[in-house]
Amino acid sequence: MNKLTLTPNFGAEADAFYAELIAAQAGLGDEAAADWLARLALILCNHIGDREVLRQAFALAHQAQEHHD
DSSP: OOOOOOSOOSGGGHHHHHHHHHHHTTTOOHHHHHHHHHHHHHHHHHHHOOHHHHHHHHHHHHHHHHHHO
16 A cells, blocks of 8 residues: 655755745635646646545545644
8 A cells, every 4th residue: 555655755945845836826816726726736636646645645634624623
């Protein structure tokens, strides 16, 4: 069984990646930004292609949302 990588994986580039992610959405309204993120998620899910890893990611996202609320 494949496992979702939960350890930091960007190294020294984490802050630069986050800045690029935010910049990629610059100028988009809330709805357009949500649509962009949904398209990005589908593209990355297709790239991963491992449904077990994706299920683990879904569960982690739900857990994070529960702790956020």
